[in-house]
Amino acid sequence: MTKLQNAIVGGVRAVLGHVPASWLPGGTPDPLIDKRVALGRQQSRVDGPDKVRGAAQFAAEVPMDDLLYAAFVHSTIARGNIADLDVSAAEAAPGVALVMTYRNTPKLGVPPTVGLTNLKAAGNHTLPIMQDPEIRWNGQVVAVVLAETREQADHAATLVRVRYASAPARTRFEEGKNSAYTPESILVERNRLDKGDARRKLAEAAFKVDAVYKTPWENHNPIEPHAATIVWRDGKLIVHDATQMINATAGSLAKVFGLKADEVHVSSPYVGGGFGAKAMWDHQILGAAAAKLAGRPVRVTLSRASMHRLVGGRMRTEQRVALGADAEGRLKALLHHGYGVKPRHSVCDEGFSLTGRSLYASESFDVVQHYVDLDLLANSFMRGPGETPGTFAIECAMDELAHALGMDPIELRRRNAATRDAVSGAPHSQNAMMEAYDLGAARIGWSRRTAEPGSRREGEWLIGMGCASGTFPFTRMPGTSARITIDGNGDAHVASAAHEMGMGTATVQRQHAADRLGLPLDRVTVTIGDSSLPFASFAGGSSQTASLAAAVSAASGKLAVQLMRLAGNDTPLAGLKPSEVEFADGGLRSVDDPARHESFTSILRRAGRSELSAIGESGAPLEILKFSMHSTSAIFCELRVSDVTGEIRVDRLVGAFDCGRILNAKTAASQFKGGMIMGLGMALTEETLLDERTGRIMSTSLADYHVPVHLDVPDIDVLWTDIPDPRAPLGARGIGEIGTTGVAAAIANAVFNATGKRLRDLPLTLDKLI
Amino acid sequence: MRTFEYIRAADRADAVARARRGARFLGGGTNIVDLLRQNVEQASELVDVSRLDGAIRQSDGGGLLIDASVRNAALAAHPLVRRRYPVLSRALLAGASAQIRNMATVGGNILQRTRCMYFYDVEGARCNKRQPGTGCDALDGFNRYHAILGASDQCVATHPSDMCVALAMLDALIHLSGPDGKRSIRLTDFHVLPNASPHIETVLKPGELITGVELPPPSDAVTHSEYRKVRDRSSYAFALISVAGGLALTDGRVTEARIALGGVAARPWRAARAEAALIGVAPTEEAFLAAIREELADAQPLSGNAFKIVLVERTVVALLAALAGAHQ
Ligand SMILES: Cc1cc2nc3c(=O)[nH]c(=O)nc-3n(C[C@H](O)[C@H](O)[C@H](O)COP(=O)(O)OP(=O)(O)OC[C@H]3O[C@@H](n4cnc5c(N)ncnc54)[C@H](O)[C@@H]3O)c2cc1C
Numbered sequence A: 001m002t003k004l005q006n007a008i009v010g011g012v013r014a015v016l017g018h019v020p021a022s023w024l025p026g027g028t029p030d031p032l033i034d035k036r037v038a039l040g041r042q043q044s045r046v047d048g049p050d051k052v053r054g055a056a057q058f059a060a061e062v063p064m065d066d067l068l069y070a071a072f073v074h075s076t077i078a079r080g081n082i083a084d085l086d087v088s089a090a091e092a093a094p095g096v097a098l099v100m101t102y103r104n105t106p107k108l109g110v111p112p113t114v115g116l117t118n119l120k121a122a123g124n125h126t127l128p129i130m131q132d133p134e135i136r137w138n139g140q141v142v143a144v145v146l147a148e149t150r151e152q153a154d155h156a157a158t159l160v161r162v163r164y165a166s167a168p169a170r171t172r173f174e175e176g177k178n179s180a181y182t183p184e185s186i187l188v189e190r191n192r193l194d195k196g197d198a199r200r201k202l203a204e205a206a207f208k209v210d211a212v213y214k215t216p217w218e219n220h221n222p223i224e225p226h227a228a229t230i231v232w233r234d235g236k237l238i239v240h241d242a243t244q245m246i247n248a249t250a251g252s253l254a255k256v257f258g259l260k261a262d263e264v265h266v267s268s269p270y271v272g273g274g275f276g277a278k279a280m281w282d283h284q285i286l287g288a289a290a291a292k293l294a295g296r297p298v299r300v301t302l303s304r305a306s307m308h309r310l311v312g313g314r315m316r317t318e319q320r321v322a323l324g325a326d327a328e329g330r331l332k333a334l335l336h337h338g339y340g341v342k343p344r345h346s347v348c349d350e351g352f353s354l355t356g357r358s359l360y361a362s363e364s365f366d367v368v369q370h371y372v373d374l375d376l377l378a379n380s381f382m383r384g385p386g387e388t389p390g391t392f393a394i395e396c397a398m399d400e401l402a403h404a405l406g407m408d409p410i411e412l413r414r415r416n417a418a419t420r421d422a423v424s425g426a427p428h429s430q431n432a433m434m435e436a437y438d439l440g441a442a443r444i445g446w447s448r449r450t451a452e453p454g455s456r457r458e459g460e461w462l463i464g465m466g467c468a469s470g471t472f473p474f475t476r477m478p479g480t481s482a483r484i485t486i487d488g489n490g491d492a493h494v495a496s497a498a499h500e501m502g503m504g505t506a507t508v509q510r511q512h513a514a515d516r517l518g519l520p521l522d523r524v525t526v527t528i529g530d531s532s533l534p535f536a537s538f539a540g541g542s543s544q545t546a547s548l549a550a551a552v553s554a555a556s557g558k559l560a561v562q563l564m565r566l567a568g569n570d571t572p573l574a575g576l577k578p579s580e581v582e583f584a585d586g587g588l589r590s591v592d593d594p595a596r597h598e599s600f601t602s603i604l605r606r607a608g609r610s611e612l613s614a615i616g617e618s619g620a621p622l623e624i625l626k627f628s629m630h631s632t633s634a635i636f637c638e639l640r641v642s643d644v645t646g647e648i649r650v651d652r653l654v655g656a657f658d659c660g661r662i663l664n665a666k667t668a669a670s671q672f673k674g675g676m677i678m679g680l681g682m683a684l685t686e687e688t689l690l691d692e693r694t695g696r697i698m699s700t701s702l703a704d705y706h707v708p709v710h711l712d713v714p715d716i717d718v719l720w721t722d723i724p725d726p727r728a729p730l731g732a733r734g735i736g737e738i739g740t741t742g743v744a745a746a747i748a749n750a751v752f753n754a755t756g757k758r759l760r761d762l763p764l765t766l767d768k769l770i
Numbered sequence B: 001m002r003t004f005e006y007i008r009a010a011d012r013a014d015a016v017a018r019a020r021r022g023a024r025f026l027g028g029g030t031n032i033v034d035l036l037r038q039n040v041e042q043a044s045e046l047v048d049v050s051r052l053d054g055a056i057r058q059s060d061g062g063g064l065l066i067d068a069s070v071r072n073a074a075l076a077a078h079p080l081v082r083r084r085y086p087v088l089s090r091a092l093l094a095g096a097s098a099q100i101r102n103m104a105t106v107g108g109n110i111l112q113r114t115r116c117m118y119f120y121d122v123e124g125a126r127c128n129k130r131q132p133g134t135g136c137d138a139l140d141g142f143n144r145y146h147a148i149l150g151a152s153d154q155c156v157a158t159h160p161s162d163m164c165v166a167l168a169m170l171d172a173l174i175h176l177s178g179p180d181g182k183r184s185i186r187l188t189d190f191h192v193l194p195n196a197s198p199h200i201e202t203v204l205k206p207g208e209l210i211t212g213v214e215l216p217p218p219s220d221a222v223t224h225s226e227y228r229k230v231r232d233r234s235s236y237a238f239a240l241i242s243v244a245g246g247l248a249l250t251d252g253r254v255t256e257a258r259i260a261l262g263g264v265a266a267r268p269w270r271a272a273r274a275e276a277a278l279i280g281v282a283p284t285e286e287a288f289l290a291a292i293r294e295e296l297a298d299a300q301p302l303s304g305n306a307f308k309i310v311l312v313e314r315t316v317v318a319l320l321a322a323l324a325g326a327h328q
């Protein structure tokens, strides 16, 4: 991101500083913050029964005649050229229909890159895709084999002979640090922050900590591998995809293949886990190109290994955090410097250095992050990007500071809790992180903790407790729209090209629409997951619920206007303005005189209409530039460490969340717990093993890439403050990613409390403890 | 994956005859099928031996006879095993997952191959075990899981089985049937160290079938035994190291010690030196530590696994101390 962007964002912020808050989105708080019937209740997911019965059709299951199956051949060097390529054996293998290499791949444009400025862009990297013999990372696709069965394709792929001419590759992190680059901005923030002479204040501080924290490369491992069933029909490209970026994928594929926007159709009603992974990578593009070349539909289902080689993950980071405090524990200085791997061809920022800017009211800041450019697969977003590695560093450092001060770690946070944005001075829309701490501390029994490390023991097991803050910014995507249709029975149907990766998108919007329209739940349906539906932006940044809620709310407003117009003069509502009516009991009624009511059916029947639709859009999220809006959490952990083997067993995790109002206790609890389990994986087991000699990922199976198993996952308690955010639709901020943040720090802090050993290098494997 | 013939063996003789003509045995398939799919191994014919007799019965000498096709889960759950050889039951249950144990057979478990990542990476890595003479990428690469004992500069891989560690500790005998007839061999002599030819992993001759495993009657130290596996997550991970240990005491002195180690070598490692050092001594932590140090005197850590030496020492000491404590 550029200096220009910094200037624009800075300018808008400055202007908004003078705009009255009441003019901005949320200026009049959403009435559904309090008026809730279906919202806030426990609701099972509407997609649940179909998934349990196996009736939900995923991208790799869409039936299609004449289908060919794709297998990929990946490069085994990181940089260089294909010197020799022999596909004759593969072509001659049974069932093979096509072997596609750079020699016969159609000309493909580079997809527009994902970002906030172009909602129809999904590209994760800027490299040409199989257009030339050049190799740019170890694992890049060098050939696509299409065959009548998956097994035949896999076999033929082993017969493709490639000889490479290697060139020197940059694959080593330590060496890459020497030539790291420093971007102007990280997401929408200016990268360098230098406020209040932090270096001097650190030097003069009565208490300080200064340490380096490391987080490894992590790969995505959703249970459903990436998959797409692709067909060209009458010049149009139809992709049944597993994606959290329906429209961005459609828009990008249109650009890549030189098609008009309406010539690409992407459908993705169910996604078996996204977490940032289910985006557009090379496989959809290559699958579509091969389908075009073969003149037959193609199914791509990535193997676990192909997933690891083609789908980027969380970048490796190395972060120095230095904190200076006075004797009362008040932060005088916060320094956060670091390196992360972001190849030049990658477009995804891992903004770990943003974490410390919003959490605490330090007197001064010195923050900047640098990127290491390596010849590797582009990194990408992974649940809680930025804040997940960022909270590990900041929150471990806070724990170290508390220890140095001899102060309870919660008390240290209380003394430094920000009352407004510590950097910009912007007011919080709502923030009750310390209430979350109180809730969580009570639940886990924090008072049982002994401050002295290593002072609790049961047999060979040392017992400890730790806590940490989590944080994730609120975002609302512009351009998300939804259509509400009222049918002749007076039932409502909501439609939007939004995404269901298992988190309950349709379920919660159904609750929302029911309350918004004054209908019982069973009279509302929600349809999502297809690019033919009203435009929605991607599901990312924990923004989908808020964006969609804003769109549904806007659509309902338009619907009320249209209904009033239709109702005309022969209605009990005659003479009222749209602002004087509200939705209730399956129709509209006067706000002042509830007896004046007319049902949807009656209005439609009288007007001779079978149905009525309105589309609403979410609008620009100006509130986030005026207010400091963050979900926050307090994470607690109790664990045991064997003093024989160094094994860690987490006995309890408690997450207390301050995310505005909770819309559905059941789906929210699942989001929080799932996020916390990912945090647990980051803390204890997950690590992509990159062989730096070759730039090759070695941990390409679930046997070698360790995600936590059931036995690693303890009882998890989740709680929430449920305090509404008046600036957010429905009073609710995002909850999808915050669960992951803070967990690794809470665990590492508990390990310190248990053993007196301070581990700053994830994952916390036992060899680091013995 | 290449296409192959699948044939269910009519009986042992049929299986052996087919194997002599080049067929590969199929047990539960939990290892060989992965290896075929990944093109690490190739086969044109698989002969399924998992449905041959699968009995567990007492032997004439008071030991236990276990057919090779007995599933890992069934063996772990068998009352005689649980009562008389609890260490075997525990070792089995510490391995893999419930689903895999339901499929995996005793014969297949013994012959499962290393989990070295370079061994599996057919396209991208050099591996002497997979392709003799190409080199060993693990030597200077990821070798956290690799051997500290008995390795060579040609290969530093470990044998990944948990069950075999218990079998080694139990003095198990393996019964074989081949083109040249039947023979039996101690499990501890069955797997061979890599030396210059790491692709040769056992003394099995072409066409030879494992028909069963025999356990001698449990000695005092077997009755007082325990298995402890140390790994990177609580379940469903291979051992970094594991220990099967048993102790017999008389009048405050060790009269019998049995120690086998997993995750340290290309075969389950019977710690004979340590066992010998313990005979006649008082069961103290110092004595246990001195004994295991003797065993590890020749240990050669690699760039990524020096921690295994300490880990073995501590785990052995803790395990034996607990056994000694239970005796008292
Ligand atoms: C994800 C995963 C995790 C695992 N974790 C563990 C673990 O933690 N601990 C552990 O110990 N194991 C673990 N395993 C390995 C598992 O124990 C083995 O895969 C299993 O024991 C092999 O048995 P099988 O019957 O399926 O063998 P197969 O795969 O059928 O065969 C393996 C080999 O044995 C040969 N063979 C089979 N039967 C005979 C016979 N009767 N005579 C001669 N040769 C024969 C086959 O030809 C083949 O070469 C794991 C496996 C997986 C996939």
Ligand code: SF4
Binding pocket: B114, B116, B117, B118, B119, B126, B127, B128, B129, B130, B135, B136, B137, B138, B139, B154, B155, B156, B157, B198
């Ligand atoms: S350790 Fe053995 S199995 Fe692993 S790469 Fe080296 S030779 Fe191959």
